[in-house]
Amino acid sequence: MRHGSFPRSSILVYGQDTVYSLVQSTVIAQVEALLENNHIKDAVDLANNFASAQALDSDEVETLEYIHQAIAFTLFSQTRFVDAAPHFLAGGLDPRILVSYFPELSRPLFTDGEEADMYDGIAKRMPIEANVDDLSECSNLSNSPSHPSLPDLAANLVRNYSPHLPPSTREAPATREIRKILREEAIVMIKSVLQGFKGQGKHKQQEVTDTALAILFARSGDTTSLISHLESTNSASLPAVEPVLLEAGEVGALCALLRARGDEGRVMEIWKGLVEGQYSDSSVSDPLSNMFALLESKQGKDRAMLRKWGVWLTARDSERGLTLLMSTKRSAKEKDREEDLTILSELQQLHSSAARKFLEWLVVVRRRDDAELHAQLVQACVDELLECLQDESTLKLWRAKFASYTSQTSQKHALSLPSTQLQRPQSSFLTYFASTAPDSPSKRARLKALFALQALSGYNAEMIKSQIVASGFDKVLGLEVALLDGKMGMHRMALRALALTLRDPVSAETYARTGGIVVPSKAVEACGMGEWGALFAAKGGPGILEREKSSEGKGELVRMLLEVYMEDGEPQQTARLLSSQAASLDAVDVIPLVPPDWPLSSLSPFLTHSFRRTLHAKHEGQIIKAICAAQNSKVVEGSYLVFREQGAIIEETDDEEDGDGEPESFNEKDGLAEKIALHLQDQQRSEVGVADIYPRVSNREEVDVR
Secondary structure (H helix, E strand, O other), rough: OOOOOOOOOOOOEEEOOOOOOOOOOOHHHHHHHHHHOOOOHHHHHHHHHHHHOOOOHHHHHHHHHHHHHHHHHHHHHOHHHHHHHHHHHOOOHHHHHHOOOOOHHHOOOOOOOOOOOOHHHHHHHHHOOOOOOHHHHHOOOOOOOOOOOHHHHHHHHHHHHHHHOOOOOOOOHHHHHHHHHHHHHHHHHHHHHHHHHHHOHHHHEEEEEEHHHHHHHHHHHHHHHHHHHHOOOOOOOHHHHHHHHHHHHHHHHHHHHHHHOOOHHHHOOOHHHHHHOOOOOOOOOOHHHHHHHHHHHOOOOOOHHHHHHHHHHHHHHHHHHHHHHHHOOOOHHHHHHHHHHHHHHHHHHOHHHHHHHHHHHHHHHHHOOOOHHHHHHHHHHHHHHHHHHHHHHHHHHHHHHHHHHHHHHHHHHHOOOHHOOOOOOOOHHHHHHHOOOOOOHHHHHHHHHHHHHOOOOOHHHHHHHHHHHHHOOOOOOOHHHHHHHOOOOOOOHHHHHHHHHHOOHHHHHHHHHHHOOOOOOHHHHHHOOHHHHHHOOOOOHHHHHHHHHOOOHHHHHHHHHHHHHHHHHHHHHHHHHHHOHHHHHOHHHHHHHHOOOOHHHHHHHHHHHHHHHHHHHHHHHHHHHHHHHHHHHHHHHHHHHHHHHHHOOOOOOOOOOOOOOOOOEEOOOOHHHHHHHHHHHHHHHHHHOOOOOOOOOOOOOOOOOO
8 A cells, every 4th residue: 555645743752773753643543443442333433534524535545445444354253244344345345355255156256376456454354264154153242342352252152152052052053043144144245245346346356246146146036136137247257157047046047148148059058958847947938939939030040050959849849840940941952952851860760740741841842852752751641641541430431432432423324325415524533532521631641642642753653552452441542552553654454443443534534645644733733732733833743744745655545545444345434535535546446446236326426526637637738738839830930030041051962972871961051050059049038938840851952950
């Protein structure tokens, strides 16, 4: 401490080797004398008078701080903690010194060898006990001015009460109660002092103050003060505060502090602990929703965090988790494809239902063209379909739909209608099932299975069919089995199943007309499955086959369907097929297939259309031929004058022939043929038409134009 000025003295006494001065005692000396005699109240009054007497310079301010610190530690040593608090504040004591007496506060904050500046005289007044608990063992029996020193207190306790406080002075209930009360007062003191120091001093001092206050609030259960304190400061040490807050169950306050520091990854870890029961805090009512809300705010900003937590959240809440995963932007890059496969693999281990939905999203919405994914989705849809059929009510309903559809078709086919009133085909079995079956998960599962079997490739159709047959549901799933037969190239078997077993002429004709498609894109759209409909209509999907069907393949399948109808003796369906698909069939191929006992009226529409088409083709050819002839005549007429102007090649008969036996020719003008050709090309650019000219050749002398 600096001493800028001292009291003046007019009396000096010289000795042989010393000089004495008669001066008035300093304030510090007076206070220390009063404290030595335990006149603490008088020392406080003296300090107050000194502070209010005049404006203080820097030296006097330090003097006043020294006085208050001396008073504070005197009271502190006597365990008068509440009385010492205002003097610690007025003395500007480094908070680390006071915190060091509280092991639960100092242990996570201080390192070995850490030091703090203080007045030398104050260091001598600090209690020799290591902490307030040791200090409280010397109970404060009296607050009178004649209070004995602390060693005397300990001696008095042992001498006066030891025989009467069994089993010992330390373990007696009365002394434990005294220590408890003193401990509570010490906590009140440290809280008030630290709150007064908050926001003051250097960074290290602020860190100690804020951290110690957070620990005190947490252990006292004062959640309101704790949250208010953490929201107003960022100086608390996280490594020191976090374990205390977790132990005290103040998880919400810790998460608030971590979010203020920007450590959202650790916040997610703590919320995960709350969900799994590792931590508990009533103030955090729905940690799972908090996790979803935080990740939703990170959409497009922190994909790594979404990737890390998306699968775990989906396992707890599949609907919200899948929404989160599917809303993440992805590209067609190989890295994103590998990430999708990794997510799918993890979901398959944690939540099979969510994995199936994510797989469907990858294939149907993201259009992942991966044979392995296609095979997985088909297998998943078929497994779900067969699982639905394990329900007896579902099985009965679908059997009833099959029987109802086939019986209606049979009744209509039994009607004998004139050829001029050919019955219009009914709706397909798919349309009938989708419109009449009540909406349910099993219905949607069957539709998805049908769409997957039709739209996707890369799966083993034979294995899927054997799985359906082995389950015993091949009859009720006749449409699916027919589709699989078509995938395996067994077109006749597929057509027989559609036309004869299922009695579905619409699907049979669609199959024949489109080259093997059982489920067209229009039927998918009619079922209300929007995403699947978009897949069918997309380029490269089954819909493209309908637009790019081969005429040759189409005619072959139509003829095969015709044979199936004729083998079964279906004149009505045969007549209707011949009438609707006459353009794809040749009468020469059809007539030998017709049984001799069939009435001619059943073939009249087909033959009429066939003859009309043949006659139309003949007349069209004649018209085209006449047009070509007219164009040729026009070109010949226009080139006549050119031939005459350009000259000619004259050939004369000569008795002497050359060695080759050809008559000698005299070319009147070189390059005549090339000039004529160039002129004709110029005319062709301005006129539409092509002319082929073949002039007559004779033995007489004449013009040869080539």
